[in-house]
Amino acid sequence: MSESPRRAPLPTGPLTGPRTQLRRALAYAMAGINRLLDALPPLHRLHRRVRAGLEFTALELPVPQAGLDGLRLAFVSDVHAGSFLDAADLDELFGRIAAAAPDLVLFGGDLINSREAELALFAGPLRRLTPPLGMFAVPGNHDHFWGPDVSAWTQFLEDHGVTVLCNRGVRVEHGGASLWLCGVDDLTEGRPDLPAALAGRRAGEPAILLSHHPDFFFEAAAVDVDLTLAGHTHGGQIRIAGRAPIHHSRFGYERGWFAENGCRLYVGRGVGVTVLPWRWDAAPEVPLVTLRAAAVAPAVQRPAAGSRADSGGAPVTMPR
Numbered sequence: 001m002s003e004s005p006r007r008a009p010l011p012t013g014p015l016t017g018p019r020t021q022l023r024r025a026l027a028y029a030m031a032g033i034n035r036l037l038d039a040l041p042p043l044h045r046l047h048r049r050v051r052a053g054l055e056f057t058a059l060e061l062p063v064p065q066a067g068l069d070g071l072r073l074a075f076v077s078d079v080h081a082g083s084f085l086d087a088a089d090l091d092e093l094f095g096r097i098a099a100a101a102p103d104l105v106l107f108g109g110d111l112i113n114s115r116e117a118e119l120a121l122f123a124g125p126l127r128r129l130t131p132p133l134g135m136f137a138v139p140g141n142h143d144h145f146w147g148p149d150v151s152a153w154t155q156f157l158e159d160h161g162v163t164v165l166c167n168r169g170v171r172v173e174h175g176g177a178s179l180w181l182c183g184v185d186d187l188t189e190g191r192p193d194l195p196a197a198l199a200g201r202r203a204g205e206p207a208i209l210l211s212h213h214p215d216f217f218f219e220a221a222a223v224d225v226d227l228t229l230a231g232h233t234h235g236g237q238i239r240i241a242g243r244a245p246i247h248h249s250r251f252g253y254e255r256g257w258f259a260e261n262g263c264r265l266y267v268g269r270g271v272g273v274t275v276l277p278w279r280w281d282a283a284p285e286v287p288l289v290t291l292r293a294a295a296v297a298p299a300v301q302r303p304a305a306g307s308r309a310d311s312g313g314a315p316v317t318m319p320r
């Protein structure tokens with residue numbers, strides 16, 4: 001796989017990369033405030049009320065391979081365990097995901113909030129999830145909170161049945177056909193390597209990429225990754241008059257579907273929260289993607305700015 005000629009612009013991470021000590025101090029201060037607030041039981045109850053509005057958004061993705069028809073993926077991003085969300089909450093959440101009976105469960109990063117100790121919250125609840133084709137994960141910026149080394153994070157997940165796709169991919173077989181499922185490290189705090197993630201993909205094989213940061217879509221679309229699944233933005237988390245005051249995507253990839261170069265991006269709103277146990281006009285979401293065989297692969301046109309099909313209650317297929 002040749003290297004993409006188009007590179008995603010690197011965001012400035014508060015913890016690693018080019019930064020000031022002030023940015024790092026602010027990030028740790030915010031995490032400290034988050035932990036203090038997390039100690040208040042009423043705020044856990046508030047977050048539970050917000051999570052009661054969790055939406056399982058039914059999405060469809062056309063693929064040319066008949067054998068992949070009906071394959072279902074649950075995309076779970078931005079859990080932020082330890083931020084108003086404990087093991088009992090995870091158990092309830094994963095029970096709901098298990099009831100949706102996906103073939104694969106894909107974790108899109110930010111499983112924890114700021115401490116590796118928060119991983120322990122997943123040990124019991126992960127036993128709820130037994131999808132037949134497995135569970136996979138990529139790290140997000142919060143999983144990198146103590147630096148680029150996510151080996152303890154990776155080891156914990158691998159020990160609990162989750163395959164980590166940090167700059168690597170695997171072949172998923174279904175109905176006599178196959179797809180390349182891969183993932184990259186976080187764009188803000190990690191070191192994403194798309195050629196490594198795609199190494200092993202067969203010619204003509206559909207590829208689905210997990211990338212915590214949606215801005216990596218810019219790079220993935222340049223090498224024909226059929227679908228990129230991203231989170232990070234929390235759908236804005238708190239939106240006022242239809243706009244999020246805090247922007248997490250340089251390209252406005254805030255939520256829902258986007259298309260470029262015939263490739264697709266879906267930005268999920270995620271499950272959890274940071275700093276405040278509240279969402280406004282950005283309900284928590286677990287997208288459920290069903291692959292649908294199409295006789296002819298559709299040519300997706302580059303959309304006008306802001307052109308997207310936002311998720312609603314009914315199944316949503318990427319506009320052709």
Ligand SMILES: [Fe+2]
Pocket residue numbers: 078080110140142232233234270
């Ligand atoms: Fe997040």
